[in-house]
Amino acid sequence: MKPAPRFLSTPADIARSLATHRLILRQLVRRDILSRYRKSALGMLWALLTPLMTFVVYAYVFSAILKVRFPSRVPDMEYNYGIVLFSGLMLHFFITEVLTRSPVLVLENVNFVKKVVFPLEMLSLVTTGSAAVTLAFNFLVLLAAILVFNGALPWTVVFVPVVWIPFFAVVLGISWFFASLGVYLRDIGHVVGILSTVLLFGSPILFPPETLPEFLKTLIWLNPLSVPVHATRDLALWGVTPNLEHLAIYSAVAVVFLWCGAFWFQRTKRGFADVV
């Protein structure tokens, strides 16, 4: 079979598709976010209220009740455990949101498969984009919390969005993979719940990697959350340069993830119409 022309198989093709369909992408992301708050009385305020309340709960429970402390990476600098936790959790929220929604993306948009000529790869982009907006709100809450508890923000915080780029790529790649797989294997929906928990506990979000047994210390870096969580904390909390070698490897792997996800999605999407 010759590939259809809308087949995207190289990162350049993906970039081109993004450029062609940026209006759809913008419209759909907007629609996705707005529809979340459309019928609520407080509307968009929830986008800030939710992370704020979440943060307050974590901060109170872990620092005031459980009195947990997270060892600092730099001397003379101690953060409330709630802040450290939240800085990692927000990335976990992000990946969980995308993972949970991906397997049903195509199934929820049958019209886009059967009735309209629609670039289906957009669906994962929309979900990732929409989750990224949520992440941005969480990040704002985090910044506010750091300011309140610490009085100042390290200047390195401006690089945080940069280290997130490969993270987004990884998540998008996974989303494409799951979005397609979810059409054929409806079981995927159940798998992502477990996967999300594994990702949380198998990452340095709840505890510093140094406290782990030796064999896990290495293994933990295979978690797609580990490098971004660590780098985010380095930049936003401790104000130190993150491990650039780790970031470089992570970025290279991210490109592979993105490409494989796109390739898999494009390869398998021709069968969607037969089974949805």
Next chain:
Amino acid sequence: MSSDVLLTDVPASAGEPAIVIRDVSKAFSIFRRPADRLLQMLSMGRGRYYDVFMALQGVSLTVNRGETVGIVGSNGSGKSTLLQVIAGLLQPNGGSVEVRGRPAALLELGAGFNPDFTGRENIYLNAAILGLTQEEIDARFDSIVAFSGLAEFIDRAVNTYSSGMYVRLAFSIAVSVDPDILIVDEALAVGDEGFQRKCLARIEAMRDAGATILFVSHAMGMITQLCDRAILMDQGEVLIDGEPKEVASNYYRLTHAPGNDRERIRAEILGRAAPRPQERAEPEIESGLDETFVSESRVEHGGNGATIRDARIETVNGQRVNLLARGRSYVLRYTVAFDGPCRKVRFATLFKTKTGVEVGGRATQRLGDDLPDFDAGDSVSVAFEFTCNLMPGTYFANTGVNGLVDGDRQSLHRILDALMFQVLPDSDDSVVGIVDLGLIPSLERNPQGASSPADGA
């Protein structure tokens, strides 16, 4: 199994084919579990995890740029599948599909709508899906709204729209794209009469502007009116590719064929071989009965001492029909049962077009005549014999009975749109209008140089 799909954005130039389909087949694989579809893909042809239903078999079709082609066929004949393959929504299993130019497919109106959002937001989203840029949508927004006639509702959520309004908006967006190739699947059968006319006018304008149009319809009137060519599909195959009128009349032959005759007629149609437009085929149009073709707008009044029953049209041989051939004789019959004394009774019928134009009707007698009286328990069979001089199309007939009640002439029972019937299209294109008035033309060639009397006036 192999298939080629080529889609280019460069429109075909005039006269060049815009769509070329060669020997396309599409098998719907019936997978018992969705996972089997994945296994099938991963097995690289080594395994087989499905049952097959052939939706298209060896379909070839060439549509030139600027041509309007109608696709007809009964339900399940493969029309929609063909359109979906052309639109690029379905991958054919074999053969090649070549589409030159920007297609817009209206397979289901409003398929991309989000009900929670306003008309305005949905215009932007849908137009973007159809391939317009932000600037293009901005520029066309007002004309889209104007065409839909929904200006005052445009900032309301579309879930507050009536289904007619929904369709209006969807069609308005779809035609605003100015596609090189417009693919329409029965979508025009919706919306009110006025909007339908507006849509047809728009399609005609697009056709005149050189767009290639491909559409599926069950309305033969629309096919013969709009199309340059038509194809008749049946069981996934193209039976005829030719003149719209020829296709329409064969469509009726096929769909109204009695069960066991169907295969024979199908073979006969297929045996005619592909397009022979120059040949003036005169297939015998036969009357028939389509059980599914019944009046849905039937309204009854009265029951004022009399009840009309069993209104029907029969051939002179007494065979019940609702598909009539021009020029033949038929009888409209009904029975009236009386359940009380009725004085000076008249019976009547009235034929109307689909749009309600009263074509003609009559009562059994004049008012001044000696009209009959009836008592409870009486029953009368009423018959109006007529020659079908109506032109092809859909018609309705009212039936009624009236009499004197307390000295006033009143309707005893009346059924509006009691009957719906169709006059079948034929290949006679010399007569126009609603009724064949039986005009008799004659021609006489005048000697050269001699001026006609009219010139001297």
